Amino acid sequence: MDLIVQGVVEAFKLLIRGDPEVLKITLLSLGVSLCATAVSLFIGITLGTVIGLTRFQGRRILVSLINTGMGAPPVVVGLIVSVFLWRNGPLGILHLMYTPWAMVIAQFLISLPIITGFTVASIQQVDPKLRLQVLALGASHWQLLWLLVRDTRLPLLAAVMAGFGSIISEVGASMMVGGNITDQTRVLTTAIVMENSKGNFGLAMALGIILMILVYLVNMALTMIQQRSKPR
Amino acid sequence: MRGGQAGDSLYALEAKGLSAILGGQQVLGIPSLQVYPNEVLMVIGPNGSGKTTLLLCLALLLKPATGTIAYKGIPVSDSKQVLQLRRRLAVVFQESLLLNSTVWDNITLGLRLRGVRGDEARDRAQKWLGRFSIAPLAKRQAKTLSGGEAKRVSLARAFALQPEVLFLDEPFNALDSPTRQALLEDFEGVLRETKLTTVMVTHDRNEALVLADRVAVLMKGTIHQLGTPQEVFGTPVDEDVASFVGAGNVLPGVVSEQSHGIVSVDVNGRYLQAVSDLPVGTKVAVYLHYEDITLSVVAAKATQSSARDQLRGRIVKVFPLGSQLKVTLDCGLALASVITKRSWEELGLRIGDEVMAYFKASAVRLIPKH
Numbered sequence: 001m002d003l004i005v006q007g008v009v010e011a012f013k014l015l016i017r018g019d020p021e022v023l024k025i026t027l028l029s030l031g032v033s034l035c036a037t038a039v040s041l042f043i044g045i046t047l048g049t050v051i052g053l054t055r056f057q058g059r060r061i062l063v064s065l066i067n068t069g070m071g072a073p074p075v076v077v078g079l080i081v082s083v084f085l086w087r088n089g090p091l092g093i094l095h096l097m098y099t100p101w102a103m104v105i106a107q108f109l110i111s112l113p114i115i116t117g118f119t120v121a122s123i124q125q126v127d128p129k130l131r132l133q134v135l136a137l138g139a140s141h142w143q144l145l146w147l148l149v150r151d152t153r154l155p156l157l158a159a160v161m162a163g164f165g166s167i168i169s170e171v172g173a174s175m176m177v178g179g180n181i182t183d184q185t186r187v188l189t190t191a192i193v194m195e196n197s198k199g200n201f202g203l204a205m206a207l208g209i210i211l212m213i214l215v216y217l218v219n220m221a222l223t224m225i226q227q228r229s230k231p232r
Numbered sequence: 233m234r235g236g237q238a239g240d241s242l243y244a245l246e247a248k249g250l251s252a253i254l255g256g257q258q259v260l261g262i263p264s265l266q267v268y269p270n271e272v273l274m275v276i277g278p279n280g281s282g283k284t285t286l287l288l289c290l291a292l293l294l295k296p297a298t299g300t301i302a303y304k305g306i307p308v309s310d311s312k313q314v315l316q317l318r319r320r321l322a323v324v325f326q327e328s329l330l331l332n333s334t335v336w337d338n339i340t341l342g343l344r345l346r347g348v349r350g351d352e353a354r355d356r357a358q359k360w361l362g363r364f365s366i367a368p369l370a371k372r373q374a375k376t377l378s379g380g381e382a383k384r385v386s387l388a389r390a391f392a393l394q395p396e397v398l399f400l401d402e403p404f405n406a407l408d409s410p411t412r413q414a415l416l417e418d419f420e421g422v423l424r425e426t427k428l429t430t431v432m433v434t435h436d437r438n439e440a441l442v443l444a445d446r447v448a449v450l451m452k453g454t455i456h457q458l459g460t461p462q463e464v465f466g467t468p469v470d471e472d473v474a475s476f477v478g479a480g481n482v483l484p485g486v487v488s489e490q491s492h493g494i495v496s497v498d499v500n501g502r503y504l505q506a507v508s509d510l511p512v513g514t515k516v517a518v519y520l521h522y523e524d525i526t527l528s529v530v531a532a533k534a535t536q537s538s539a540r541d542q543l544r545g546r547i548v549k550v551f552p553l554g555s556q557l558k559v560t561l562d563c564g565l566a567l568a569s570v571i572t573k574r575s576w577e578e579l580g581l582r583i584g585d586e587v588m589a590y591f592k593a594s595a596v597r598l599i600p601k602h
Binding site (some may be wrong): 120127129130132133134135136137138139140143147150151153 | 288291293304315318319322323325327329331332341342345346393399521
């Protein structure tokens with residue numbers, strides 16, 4: 001019990017003091033995950049909209065693959081990225097292993113199927129006739145894509161939340177491709193794992209609290225947008 | 233004449249050799265169809281006859297399996313042209329299909345897509361919001377509108393585009409009767425005033441009668457008849473059209489006698505006189521307008537009349553049609569007539585009464601069966 005109380009007290013001390021080490025870790029965490037989410041959003045929403053709107057051979061297989069990808073274990077994604085980025089691997093020449101970029105790539109691959117899958121699902125709920133109506137109003141194909149995405153913004157916000165939530169709290173892949181290097185690739189989750197194993201429960205808890213606050217803030221912002229655009 | 237001269241055609245829109253295939257089945261086969269500038273062409277037909285498919289093809293929203301569509305004589309070919317042409321048309325569907333934003337945003341969306349902005353867009357949107365009596369709704373979220381309001385928005389949205397051709401797919405179908413009537417009246421006024429070239433699909437014969445300059449009857453993907461509402465409703469070309477337009481009795485019969493242009497037709501053992509040159513033995517559908525049949529009470533002693541046909545029957549059913557009544561008789565064959573409520577009362581008729589039905593031989597139309 002003592003341990004917990006001590007941990008919480010230390011956590012708040014660190015937070016109030018504004019420990020530079022903690023700040024750096026937090027900013028990197030946020031940077032990597034936001035970057036990965038942004039790329040995933042752009043590609044995932046485009047891909048999801050196209051898949052949701054078109055009919056082609058092998059579509060079902062593709063959709064089931066995406067759905068599988070939504071539940072892919074981050075560790076496996078980390079493993080695959082490692083194999084590619086390893087010094088002797090196919091992309092080893094890029095020297096990305098153990099850099100924040102490697103983590104962005106891994107997190108991108110984790111969130112992409114989630115965002116794509118959510119997008120496919122929400123675009124498919126759009127009345128097919130609405131598509132015809134938007135075309136009839138004079139939309140080009142890209143305008144159609146944009147207007148339908150705009151029209152389904154509420155379910156798509158869920159995609160953003162799920163995508164970001166899945167990678168900000170992800171630890172396996174970040175550890176494998178980032179390596180938890182001090183001042184370089186140490187993010188909140190990997191730091192928590194490390195401090196925990198070292199017995200620094202106070203620091204670990206402080207980082208945990210920060211992580212929770214981050215996830216909460218992002219979701220609150222999105223929820224507010226969602227509530228505001230709700231018809232009343 | 234192939235291809236036509238650019239922008240110099242008699243037709244606003246012309247389709248040739250049009251066919252469409254859905255789910256491996258041919259649902260449309262139209263050798264040729266023309267739409268004249270400023271006319272209202274109503275396409276009527278039962279459910280599943282291919283009306284919507286035809287409309288989508290004409291509005292360039294569905295690529296036909298074969299055939300060409302030409303706007304003002306210029307055939308549509310590549311997809312770039314399709315986009316440009318779509319921006320000169322407007323389509324209103326059965327559902328209102330509004331986007332998830334304000335009414336104002338919905339009305340101006342098409343204008344924005346077509347590059348109409350600023351004062352021009354504002355003026356047009358305001359004009360049509362006013363014309364369809366929905367100006368107070370401009371700031372409302374589209375999803376909060378009632379069915380009738382949403383339909384008005386979707387109509388205003390289409391008219392604001394000032395299209396060269398307006399397409400409508402059963403636009404009033406999903407509305408309740410009073411809403412529908414009010415909107416139909418407004419819509420008719422607007423059509424009359426704008427003289428917009430219009431192609432509208434409906435299964436409602438009344439809409440066709442009220443709005444159409446010409447009526448096309450589409451059945452099983454082919455146009456059975458195309459003409460003025462008077463032609464189509466007054467003289468259906470075949471049995472299918474006759475039974476669909478439904479303003480008269482359609483009875484199966486065989487020509488049993490022929491003399492000097494007057495034939496006798498055997499309908500279920502009853503004989504009707506008709507003016508026709510068809511030879512004895514021809515199987516026909518007898519088409520007889522409800523309005524052409526007059527009724528009189530049996531007791532009143534058959535007065536002399538130029539009507540060659542009279543049948544005695546019993547009233548089995550009465551159904552109100554506005555200020556009139558549709559009276560169904562059993563004369564050995566089922567025969568329906570439409571009379572005013574007033575004459576019903578004056579004759580003192582009731583269900584079960586015996587009456588005489590009279591009609592002129594010239595009112596009996598015979599449609600040979602193939």
